[in-house]
Amino acid sequence: MPAAGAADFSVSISASGGFITSFVIVLYQLHGRGVPVGCRIYPAHIRPHRSSLHYAGGWQALSSAPTARSLFTIDDTKPIKSPVFSTAADLHWNFDTMQSKEPNSHPAADVPELKSTLTLPQTDFPMKANLPQREPQQLALWSQMDLYGQIRKAAAEPIDGKPRPAYLLHDGPPYANGPLHLGHALNKGLKDFVVKSKTMAGFNSPYVPGYDCHGLPIEIKVDEQLGRKKLEMPPADVLAACRAYAQRFVDLQTSQFVRLGCFGRWNAPYATMSRDYEARTLEAFYGFLEGGFVYRGLKPVYWCIHDRTALADAEIEYEMHTSPSVYVRYALTSDPAALSPALAGRSVYTIIWTTTPWTLPASLAVAFQPTFDYVALAAPEPNGPVYLVAAALAEQVLEACKLSEYKEITRFPGASLECSTYQHPFLNRSILGVLADYVTADQGTGAVHTAPSHGADDFYTGVRYNLDPTCRVDNAGVLRVDPALWPEAEPPAFDGKKVFAANPLIIELLQQRGALLAQQDIHHSYPHCWRCHKPVIFRATEQWFIGLETPVIGADGSQTTFRQRTIEEIDRVVWDPSWGKERITNMIATRPDWCISRQRIWGVPIAVLLCTSCNQPILDADLNRRIVGLVEQKGAEAWHEVAIADLIGPETRCAHCGHAEFRKETDILDVWFDSGSSWHAVAESDPDLSPIYNQPERTVLYLEGGDQHRGWFHSSLLASVALRNRAPYSHVATAGWTLDEQGRAMSKSLGNGVDPVDVAEKMGAEIVRLWIASVDFREDMAASDNLMRRCAEIYRKLRNTFRFLLGNLHGFQPATDALPFDQLLPLDRYMLARTRDLTARVLGWYSAFEFHRIYHAINEFAISDLSAFYLDVLKDRMYTFAPASAARRSAQTTLWQITEALVRLMAPILSFTTEEVWNYLPALPDRAASVHLSLFPRPSDLYPDDPAPLLAEWKSLLELRDVALLALENSRQNKEIGKSLEAELEIAAHGASLDLLQKYASDLKEILNVSRVTVIPGDQLQVTVKPATGSRCNRCWNFMPSVRPYGAWQDVCERCHQALQAMQVPPPTASASAAASTVAASESVQ
């Protein structure tokens, strides 16, 4: 057995792997074999990569220096019985010093510890959060008590006799085709902060989340699942499959949003595929139709040949693409001499340049810039060809076509090329020379091949020159030659080929016809389908459009256009950040008419009957209403199933041509039309929202990512201005992009995304929420596992601070124990002033959506004001004073008010943890069942007066404290003192500092955490640190002159004497049990 004598030693441990929470040291006797002389378990908290922890051990007794040593770690999830051997955790250890020391001269072995008479913090609030387990339990409780329902009910109750003002955040629907990503979590998290903070600020703020369900991504997925079967299935079955697919993700995302702690009407979110929503969408379409905004037209639109549908501008993304660019000569067939006498009798050509050879079969014209000079470039040989190109591009073209010996023989203005004619290089077609101002000298030849069916510019030029816009490329992108134009019996090789496959075949044909002058692949950015990421084409088709130039009545009653009217409304909205206004204004100002039709099935049908003769729609408001009614009952399926005869009587005639036969339009609406109608389908129609939304003056917020300027903000604005003559929102806030730690955009290919659900499952939703609050969402935000871990550290600190607050509130009953404000000690009053100040700032930041400032301010408050200062200096008072003493009650009153304030201020962000804290707060008769049913604290409730003077005074006082602490630190470095309580201070000061110190003389000991402070006048500020006189009180560890025995307790100060008596602690006798006094050194690792 160990003999008398103790060893002090220090151990250096580093953990490169996981946490080390405790370790065991086993000592073996010198030369001994397997006989441990003792072992001891040490608590530790060593984080990964922390290099060392020095432990000065109080080893009880050793007979000789130990030699063999073992070190174990104990995983906290396992009992001590199964220690993990050191090497498993990659531990490095050594015993640096081992020396003997005299046994403790004050063995208190036979007297119960004085520690048991202290009022240490006591609470069941667990230090370890265990969020992944605890949060789901909390969610279940909330669900059980129908917390959201209770919040809604409470919102109907007046505050101070006044009804609550309304604040409506209308949810923008995420697309229901996958699990959540961080962007979703950010978006819903921010919305949750807004709704919760508005609610707690006394607003009536309902939140109905929604989902966007229609559209291509889902239909394509369903196509893949159904395969060829789809072609034989009735439309209703296809729709049912799409609905099922979308519903799966609606359910999944709902569960994930709920898991993140977002409150809302999750048991009844809106979905754009619901019967009712579909009917409302159709209603909105009819609104446009009946208002004269809609027209049907043949226009080139972006067309995805893979998805076989038209695409809106907003559905285009530019990606790099390689195109074969070709220079092609078109032979002049009109009189060359008409252009210039110098050309008489020559073989004249113009040269066009294109990157889409497949459009050449549709080539109908060559466009020239009227303001350019064009030159005729002649071959050196007398009867060689002459080429017409823009003067500015001549050199470039000659080089590209390797015609360097060609020389200019004449030049003339571009305008004179109008109405010249050319021969198509391989079709029996005459090509017309036309003028167009969009022809530039950047690229090409100055002579632009014009195919009205495959380009917007080309199309409008075609309209001016009366060219045929018929498109000979079908839905799938297959090219068909017009046999009437093809001179040979055998069709050309490109006939029946898809456009991109036709390119090389057409180039070959040009080569054969001697029309190809040069060819080169170019790598350039090219429009792609945002869904399938395949290159799109321009293709003229019959589409439904909403005209931006539709005449409407302006706000002042004057005649204006839909576009202008919309821009007027933009001006009445508050855009946050403010540049959003400019962005959306520019978009509305320059956008083309809105192509709202899609040639797909998964969506709201454009439910219109068309005359089979003249293709004009029937315009009949009653008919429209009946169709809306049908959709209301049976959803979009109704349109596919209804018979025309059930919609109109046999006597119905086309208003235009008198024809009596009609067909159903089969196109569906653009999905942006769906979500753009949500203000109508939801905000204006849902009974939970409409009373707010339909007020003439109302606050309606849309909060989405900045990309929605071209999306939901945009389509919602157009729909609402057209149908209600006002913007659907009064405020629009936008969030930035989530990036990775290196500032790169998150993408699947980089694999740098952060999965919010994964973080919630591993670390807790609170960590995700805290991250959201930590960043300035208006800018782009960096996110990574690493940053999440950092938030988790902050979380731990906040949680532990709450725990300490609660621990010190033990035994405090507000009704009987709270002191009125004017009886509080000065330090406590100061802390309430700080809390008031914090509260006022936080409330302001909530209303300005500056959540990151809240995060930082509360964090700083908890760490600097509370943990490092107030809670630290309060320990003496809290632990050693009699529990019911006025000074201690003063502190508790303050701690209580601070906790009540903090828990409310943090509730919108840390929704789970604050609820947990809430349940541990002192009981009150009128305490709400949830922190989320409470209101924010009012600054004036915390501190009734203007806090500024007191705050200023304490600012100076704390600066003096810093000086004193520095002096203490110095002494500690010089080994003159250890704990601050071992010191006493003499502070010399003059002037205002002296006044201040004297005013707070009785508080200085506490706020400096030393045994004694004396203030004396002096020439300059000087803090002298001395070892405290008197002896140490074994209870409060202060050094006091009045220390004397209390029963068997030898050294107890006067203050503690009184406290012990007040607590009615009987003086102990020396024979009291010694059993509990020492560490269980006999515990074995075996």
Add this chain to the structure above:
RNA sequence: GCGACGGUAGCUCAACGGGUCAGAGCGGCCUCUUUAUAAAAGGCGGGUUAUGGGUUCGAACCCCGUUCAUCGCGCCA
């Protein structure tokens, strides 16, 4: 290519309309305590405010250029 927004310590953020030597918190390093203990406290480092000019008595802030990052628009033959 055009436009918007931004670049402040390793990280997240401050610094009210130009005015004490640019501040916090975290992390890092060092120390202290064992009476918040899988915890608490103190100290120390750390920034030529992306960069180059300019205006000013004075610039992180205002102006111009450059650069990097992100978003948006355009990309047409």
